[in-house]
Amino acid sequence: MRSIYTKITAILMLGFVIQITIVAGLFKFILTKNIIDDINRNEQQRQAKLQLAIVNLQKMIKDNPSGVQEYLNQYAKDKNMNFIIKDMSGNTIYFTNNGNGDKREIQETGFIKIKDTPIYIVYAYFPTGINSLAKDIERGETKYYLLILVVSVSLFVSLLIYRILALPLKKLSKAMAEVDYGNTTTVIPYYGNDEVGYLCRNFEEMGKRLQKSEKNQLELIQAISxxxxxxxxxxxxxxxxxxxxxxxxxxxxxxxxxxxxxxxxxxxxxxxxxxxxxxxxVKAKYEIQQVNAKVFMEDICHELKQEVIQKGGRLEYINNIDNKMFIMIDEAKIKRVFSNIVENSLKYAGEKCKVTIRTTAINKNLLCEIYDNGKGVEEEKLSKIFERFYRVEESRSREMGGTGLGLAICKEIIQGHGGQINAKNMQGKGLCVYFTLPIKTMEG
CATH class of the missing domain: 1.10.287 (Helix Hairpins)
Structure with a gap:
């Protein structure tokens, strides 16, 4: 099997050979013809520019002599040329100094006449730069320079392709061949900031994600079992x-x-x-509808209160919102969020658990806080409690059941509603899980 480096190099070399053949056969003929055509065309254009200037100058010298110099300066600037106008005795009457960066110039000559009598000689100077190419072609040297250049470029490009593309791709291919179940992490020694470098680093990250996914799968199987x-x-x-x-x-x-x-x-x-x-x-679909925030919270707290009492706990609802606030939510899923969080408090807060739910309107968001009177969570573990399969107390969680998915599901639901969810320890003790839901409309 031929490598991609061999294929790309062969294609490039073939292209270069074809280019060399075409250039060597047609370069002198086509370029010479183009230059001759350009020379003739430029000659005609120079004569046209000069004659137009002479016609206008003849009229201005007769009607507006004071405007001649200004006209010459502007015309020379517009046409990228220069003028020297002398009388019949050789004295310079007018001139322009429009620098064009090319000391080699082509001169065209004409006369300003009054009643068919020449009174001024007009010297027009035009920049040149094309004649040097004609000399190179006549010497027959340009095509050889081009041949050497093309060969050099082809060799350089081939080497560059190998170092930039083929070599890291070989490393990536080798790393991919080594990936297997249980062996998903690999390091590819290529650190360029180009597309291939990004590809290699993305592959490394993919390996890490696969490893984490395998670990989660094993943990899930163990938890389910x-x-x-x-x-x-x-x-x-x-x-x-x-x-x-x-x-x-x-x-x-x-x-x-x-x-x-x-x-x-x-x-x-x-x-x-x-x-x-x-x-x-698999990206859940939400059945969103507008609900009155206060009515919704009162209903859900009433339902949860009965469940908490049955399990030996207490539930308190602190309402800081009025009856004019509305939110756009999937009621069933938001109820699931409250149920999961309250159930989590009942599991870990111990006997005589007291759960408090407080709602407040802050910055066009409905803030919901659910906190208990338990012992809280260690600070270093707070950021992990919304991760999938995470259990704060492994042995206690297994005794009470559950997979460690409750708060992870809450996070998915809240973010799916455009809100944010987090947790903190209350002063003294107790865990507080709080989240926001956007206020979509406000009556009144």
């Missing part, structure tokens, strides 16, 4: 006892059935959480 096994083991144990017929006390049997039901609900919640997480991974 444990979180499914724990309630399933309990369910199987209780069912076996009931099936053995050893439990004759009806109250005891009802207690077992309730326990089985609770464990089944735990399994259902886990599956729903995983299903919801996968839903957000």
């Amino acid at each position: 444990h979180d499914l096994k724990t309630p399933l083991t309990s369910i199987l144990g209780y069912i076996k006892r009931l099936d053995d017929g050893k439990i004759t006390d009806e109250n005891k049997r009802k207690e077992y059935y309730k326990t089985i039901y609770r464990k089944a609900l735990d399994l259902k919640g886990l599956i729903e959480e995983l299903d919801e997480y996968s839903f957000f991974n």
Whole structure:
């Protein structure tokens, strides 16, 4: 298999050979013809410029002698030329000094006449620069210089292509061949700030992301395995006892059935959480509608209060917004955010947990704060609690169930609504999770 370097070099060399052949065969003929045509055309243009100036000068000398010099200066500037006008005795009457950067000039001569009698001689000077090319062609040297130049450029470009393109691509190809499951990180020793350099660095970053993804997959499998096994083991144990017929006390049997039901609900919640997480991974669609912020918050706090009380806790709602504020949200998903955060507080705040929800309008945003009276989270862990699969207390999380996806799902939902979510420790103790939702309309 031929390398890309060989192919590119071969194509370039073939192109250069074709160019050399064409240039060597047609260069002198075409360029000489063009130059001759240019010389003839320039001659005609010079004569036309000179005759136009003479016609205008004859009229101005007769009607407006004082404006002759100004006219000459402007005309010479516009036409990129110079004039010297002398009388018939050789005395200079008018001249211009329009520098054109070329000391070699072509002279054209004409006469200003009054009643067919010459009174002034007009010398017009035009810049030149094309005649030197004709001399090079006549000597037959230009094409040889061009041949040497083309060969040199082809060799230089071939080497440059190898160093800039082919060499780093070879390194990248080698690194890609080494990537395998469990071996996704690699370093490519190319640090250029060009497209190939960006490609190499992006490949390295991709390897790191793959490694992190593999780690997350393993953690997810372990979490699912444990979180499914724990309630399933309990369910199987209780069912076996009931099936053995050893439990004759009806109250005891009802207690077992309730326990089985609770464990089944735990399994259902886990599956729903995983299903919801996968839903957000494929860019969830939101059913956005306008709702009254105060009414919505009162409804959701009423629902959550009953759940918190059932689990032995307390919930307080502090409202700092009026009835004229409206927000555009997907109600079900925002309710999921509150539910996840409150459930998180109940898990970690311990017995007699008190959860407080406070709402405030700040800078065209609805600020929602949910905080508890627990022990909070270590400062170095605060920035990680919204990461997928992260658990503040691994052993405690596994005992209580869950995959470490609750707050990650909250982050996805809030950002999907154009808001921001964060966490902080309250003064003294307790974790506060707070987020914003844009206020879309305001009545009144």
